[in-house]
Amino acid sequence: MEFLYTHETLKLEFPLVRPEEAKYVILGVPFDGTTSYKPGTRFGPTLIRQATLNLESYILDYDIDIAELPIADIGDIAIVAGDPRKTADRVRETIEELRRVNPDAIPILLGGEHSQTLGAVEALKPASYVVFDAHLDLRDSYEDNPYNHACVARRIAELGIREALFGIRSGTKEEVEFAKENGISWVHARDYDFDSFIELVKPLPEPVYLSIDIDAFDLSLVPSTGTPEAGGLRFWDVIEAVEWLVENKKVVGVDIMEVGGTELGNVTALTAAKLLFYIIGALAR
Ligand SMILES: N=C(N)NCCCCNCCCN
Ligand SMILES: [Mn+2]
Ligand SMILES: [Mn+2]
Known part of the structure; x- marks a missing residue:
């Protein structure tokens, strides 16, 4: 099928199926309009897809080859430059x-600014929003814009969706x-462990939307992101939480946001691509 607002981009490491037959549907959102520090998230989806070329589609610890799974990639959203609300629409x-x-099908967004998560949440209407992020993103408005990426968790909370935030x-x-x-609960990156994740997420109502702002990870893993912060989470900490979540809760949508940079094969894109493979593998287990 053809989608009104998307165009094709780089292919991934593995073969793809049509969206009608897919269980997992990748969608890029190359929006880069409200980041106050380091630009580059407009290249995020392309950088992540390109970084997948470095990875094996076989996941060792799952004994799953994601090349055998029904995955579609419907390309990138044609963004409205400078307008996060219209792009999220x-x-x-x-x-x-x-x-x-x-x-x-479970949509998997590759971003692009975190502001764009709002559009996915509006479409999927989850009961809960679980997010890994360095930032609370609970501002009412930032730089005169209520749809700035620093406000996304606030906009989602206003929809009556329960939230739990990790890596803050x-x-x-x-x-x-x-x-x-x-009543929004969050765990500081300093205090984060698996038990803190389960404690907050277990009581949340389903279905759940999982958002990973890539800046949740330690800076060394994600130097090319809009607003980097030292002192973040380890790769396997996040993977372990994702595994628990998809096994114990109905997850209706996932995103990996705020990936930036201008260099193909950059560290941040490699982190995001590996995360993408593990998320798909975990969903399929
Ligand atoms: N979600 C985000 N990425 N939020 C970023 C907020 C930026 C705050 N800058 C503060 C700079 C103070 N000089
Ligand atoms: Mn962030
Ligand atoms: Mn964020």
């Missing part, structure tokens, strides 16, 4: 289009107060 409409032809090490006093007043 296109994300929402594209996922709605997908759901009409294949309601069971940046926020304002106001954001912390908002979280407290609205």
Whole structure:
């Protein structure tokens, strides 16, 4: 099928199926409009796809070859430059289009700014939002824009969706107060462990949307991201949490956001591509 707002980009490491037959549907959102520090997330989806060429499709510890799974890639959203809300509308409409032809497929977004997660959440209407991020993203508005990437968790909370945030090490006093007043629980990167994840996520209602802002990882793993922060999570900590989540909760959508850089094969893209393979593998286990 043809989607109104997407165009084809680089192929991934493995063969692909049509979206109608897929269980996992990859969608790029190359939006880069509200990042205040390091630009480059517009190249995120392309960089991640290209970095997959370095990886084996066989996942050793799962004994799964993701090349044998029904995966589609519907290309990248044609973004509206400078307008995160209009671009997120296109994300929402594209996922709605997908759901009409294949309601069971799990969309996997590659970004692109975190602001674009809102469009996916609006389309999929999860009961809970589980996010790995260095930032709380609970501002009401930032740089006069309520759809800035620093506000995405706030916009999602306002939809009545329950939230749990992990890997946090940046926020304002106001954001912390908002979280407290609205029952939003979060774990500082310093305090993060597997038990803290299970404790907060276990009681959350289903279905769940999983968002991974790549800046949740330690800076050494993700130097090319919009707003890097030292002191983040380890790769296997996040993988372990993803495994538990997909095994114990119904997950309706996933994203890997804020991947940036200008150099093919950059460290951040390699981290994101490996994460992508593990997420697909874990969903298929
Ligand atoms: N979700 C995000 N990536 N948020 C980024 C917020 C940027 C805060 N800069 C503060 C700079 C103070 N000089
Ligand atoms: Mn972040
Ligand atoms: Mn974020």
